[in-house]
Amino acid sequence: MEKETQKNMTADTEKKIDEEILRLLSEREKIVMNAGASGSSGSTEEERRRAAEEYGLSQHMVSGLFRLIAENDASLRQYSLFRRASEGKSEIPASFLGPMGTYSSEALVMMEEKCAVKFSPVSCSSFREIVDNVESGITAAGFLPMENSNSGSINDVLDLLRTGKVMITGEVHVPINHSLLVTEGADEGTITDIYSHYQPFEQCSRYLAARLPEARHHFCSSTAAAMEEVAKLASTHAAALGGERGGRFYGLHAAARSLANNPNNFTRFLMIGPSEVRVSSGVQAKTTMIFTIDNVPGALVKVLLALSERKINMIKLQSRPIPERPFEEFFYVDMMADINSAAMQEALGEIRKLTLDYKVLGSYPADVE
Secondary structure, eight states, X not given: OHHHHHHHHHHHHHHHHXXXXXXXXXXXXXXXXXXGGGOOOOSOHHXXXXXXXXXXXXXXXXXXXXXXXXXXXXXXXXHHHHHHHTTTOSSEEEEEESSTTSHHHHHHHHHHHHXXXXXXXXXXXXXXXXXXXXXXXXXXXXXXXXXXXXXXXXXXXXXXXXXXXXXXXXXXXXXXXXXXXXXXXXXXXXXXXXEEOHHHHHHTHHHHHXXXXXXXXXXXXXXXXXXXXXXXXXXXXXXXXXXXXXXXXXXXXXXXXXXXXXXXXXXXXXXXXXXXXXXXXXXOEEEEEEEEOOSSTTHHHXXXXXXXXXXXXXXXXXXXXOTTSTTOEEEEEEEESOTTSHHHHHHHHHHHHHSSEEEEEEEEEOOOO
C-alpha cells in the first residue's frame, strides 16, 4: 500500500512538472509572437550547454529539445510576419503561378504544412505579377520557382529579385514527381490520349516509349491546364502527366507513379514577403545576396575570400547581365549562414568595401530536410 501511494505521488509530481513545462512553452510562444519577425533568438548554444551541465542533463537531450523549439520559433516568426502583412487575417493571401494544380501551388501547400499557417491562394499569370502583389500589399507572401536541380536557375526570377522591393523569407524544395492522372474507371491500359505541358513529355519519355508508345500527345499551357482538360473530358481514354497532389484538385487519381527519367528532380521555390524574418538560434539559415564589382583582375576573388576566410559556405554563385548597364553583370550568391552571426557580419563589412554595391535579398530558414 505504501509503495502504491509513493508511486501515485511520483506520477502526480511528474504530471505537474509536465504541465508546468507546457505552460512555460506556451508563454514562450506568446513572447515570440509578440516580438514578431525581428525578435531575438533566445539563449545561445553555449548558454544551453552550460545550463545542461549545471542541471545534470544530457547534452543530446537538451540539444534535441531546443532544436525543436527553434524550428517552432521559425514557424511562429514567419506566421507573425504574414499576419502583420495581411492585417491580421486568419488566412494569409499568397501569390503563386497558377492555376491550382501546378507545382507552384504545391510549393504553397508544402509551406503551409511547414509553417503551420493557412494561405488564401491568389493565382497569377506571371512572375512579375507575384512580385507586384507582394510589393503593393495585395498579398502577404509570394512563391517563385528559383531553380531546378536538373535544368538550373530561372533567370527571370533572378532579375526580378534584383530590382524588386521584396525579401526572401523561406524556401521549399518541391519534388517534381510526375504521375499518369486519370478519371474514375481508367487505368494505364485504357489510355489513348495524354495531355500535359511539353516538359513532362520530355521528362517522362522513357516511360511513355515503353508503356504507352501508341498514345497521342496533346500539348497544354501547363500541367494544371492538362488536368483540367482531362477532368472535363471525363473519358477513360484520356490521361494527364503531372503531380499527383495537383491532380486531386481536379478529381483525378494516379494510374502510375514516379514516371520521370530522372527520379531525383526538385525545384527550389522561394517564399517572398515585404520584410525580413529573423532566423531562430539552432535553425540552419541561408542568406542570399547580390553584388556588383569593378571589372578588374581579382575583384571577385577578394569577395569570395571574405567568405572563405570566415568559414562561410557559399553554395551557389551565378552572374547575370544588368540590362540598363551594357556588358556589366551582377553576381548572385547563396550562403549557408545566418546574417546575424558574427562571421556573416564581419564578411558583410568586408564585402561593403570590395563591391560597387550589394543587396541582401534575405536570411531565412534553409530547407535542409
